[in-house]
Amino acid sequence: MSDRPYVLVSCAMSVDGFLDDASAERLILSNSDDLDRVDELRARCDAILVGANTIRRDDPRLLVRSDVRRLARVAEGLPPSPLRVTVTRSGELSPGARFFAGEAESVVFSSLSEALPALVERGVRRLLVEGGSAVLTSLFAADLVDELQLAVAPFFVGDALAPRFVGPGAFPHSARRRMRLAGVEQVGDVVVLRYLLGAMDDERWLREAIEHSRLCPPSRTAFSVGAIVVSASGEELARGYSREGDPLNHAEEAALAKLSGDLSGATIYSSLEPCSTRKSRERSCADHIEAAGLRRVVFAWREPSLFVTGEGAERLTAAGIDVVELPALAPNVREVNAHLF
Numbered sequence: 192m193s194d195r196p197y198v199l200v201s202c203a204m205s206v207d208g209f210l211d212d213a214s215a216e217r218l219i220l221s222n223s224d225d226l227d228r229v230d231e232l233r234a235r236c237d238a239i240l241v242g243a244n245t246i247r248r249d250d251p252r253l254l255v256r257s258d259v260r261r262l263a264r265v266a267e268g269l270p271p272s273p274l275r276v277t278v279t280r281s282g283e284l285s286p287g288a289r290f291f292a293g294e295a296e297s298v299v300f301s302s303l304s305e306a307l308p309a310l311v312e313r314g315v316r317r318l319l320v321e322g323g324s325a326v327l328t329s330l331f332a333a334d335l336v337d338e339l340q341l342a343v344a345p346f347f348v349g350d351a352l353a354p355r356f357v358g359p360g361a362f363p364h365s366a367r368r369r370m371r372l373a374g375v376e377q378v379g380d381v382v383v384l385r386y387l388l389g390a391m392d393d394e395r396w397l398r399e400a401i402e403h404s405r406l407c408p409p410s411r412t413a414f415s416v417g418a419i420v421v422s423a424s425g426e427e428l429a430r431g432y433s434r435e436g437d438p439l440n441h442a443e444e445a446a447l448a449k450l451s452g453d454l455s456g457a458t459i460y461s462s463l464e465p466c467s468t469r470k471s472r473e474r475s476c477a478d479h480i481e482a483a484g485l486r487r488v489v490f491a492w493r494e495p496s497l498f499v500t501g502e503g504a505e506r507l508t509a510a511g512i513d514v515v516e517l518p519a520l521a522p523n524v525r526e527v528n529a530h531l532f
């Protein structure tokens with residue numbers, strides 16, 4: 192079992208890096224479309240965490256607002272809104288806070304190091320952290336964030352007493368370990384920057400999977416693919432290559448067959464996009480990945496339509512799995528498969 196969930200930080204800051212102003216009123220930095228984007232993130236996670244001071248200052252509900260999204264969750268057998276989580280050392284939380292009211296469950300921990308494994312125990316695989324500054328500083332400094340979605344609002348706050356996005360800290364992502372920019376989205380007058388913090392690891396593991404594919408017995412009718420399953424804490428769990436042990440085996444299938452138990456925090460690195468249909472067997476690699484409970488897939492090369500039409504990335508995304516494509520490594524995969532072209 193992984194020791195922590197996939198941690199996605201979502202917050203909005205002013206162009207000069209503040210999460211709020213210093214007044215007692217909550218400052219809305221997002222616009223309505225951006226708040227709707229955050230609502231979608233809420234609907235797709237298992238729990239939402241904020242620091243105790245955000246509860247004291249903002250009195251947030253932390254519920255999914257959209258009826259459609261709440262109903263869709265219920266149809267999937269989930270509660271209408273995710274579990275609400277906070278951390279506090281002082282324990283100073285008002286029982287009348289909205290955090291404790293309404294249709295979602297609420298849970299309070301005394302530290303982040305207690306909270307993360309306990310949430311895994313409760314079945315939380317994907318945790319959305321919305322702030323505030325102190326909690327974000329701790330999580331980033333401890334290298335516990337997998338993804339950051341940062342909305343930048345087009346105005347200044349300019350008050351030294353206001354909370355910054357993060358305070359000072361020894362952050363592992365410095366100039367020497369840059370986060371990977373995975374997307375830039377304009378939402379009206381707000382820009383949303385999406386960063387992946389395990390970026391260096393992604394590239395390293397994917398290169399390793401491509402090297403592993405060199406072990407494949409050559410075939411004129413199938414690709415040579417390598418796959419590696421890595422836990423949330425960065426340990427290799429299993430690896431596989433095409434035709435390993437059986438001439439019909441795919442790499443992802445071979446790797447996953449070596450594993451059992453909870454793989455929800457793990458990532459599978461595959462040199463080629465996982466297949467969505469196959470001629471030789473009934474279940475595709477996309478099926479195997481979904482069935483194994485993996486929530487993250489990283490691959491280098493979209494499957495060229497030589498043998499079947501690949502829609503693995505689309506299928507996995509539609510199943511709520513995070514799919515990351517690193518096309519910069521696609522030529523390396525093509526080189527291993529040069530005999531097919």
Ligand SMILES: NC(=O)C1=CN([C@@H]2O[C@H](COP(=O)(O)OP(=O)(O)OC[C@H]3O[C@@H](n4cnc5c(N)ncnc54)[C@H](OP(=O)(O)O)[C@@H]3O)[C@@H](O)[C@H]2O)C=CC1
Pocket residue numbers: 201202203204209210211217218220241242243244245246248249278279280281282283300301302303321322323324325326327329354
């Ligand atoms: N723009 C945005 O997207 C967002 C803005 N905000 C803003 O952020 C501000 C709040 O930020 P901030 O004041 O930094 O507070 P936080 O919300 O980060 O809460 C800090 C409190 O959380 C508890 N805490 C933090 N870290 C730990 C830990 N490791 N272990 C145990 N408890 C911990 C402590 O509670 P205790 O004191 O009880 O011991 C601490 O005082 C508000 O103004 C809010 O509006 C918040 C979220 C999103």
Ligand SMILES: Nc1c(N[C@@H]2O[C@H](COP(=O)(O)O)[C@@H](O)[C@H]2O)[nH]c(=O)[nH]c1=O
Pocket residue numbers: 201202203217218219220221225226229241245246249250251252253254321322
């Ligand atoms: N101000 C601000 C955010 N603030 C976050 O939203 C919480 C309020 O949630 P709720 O009561 O459910 O609406 C608040 O406590 C804080 O965590 N979020 C954003 O995406 N953009 C914003 O501009």
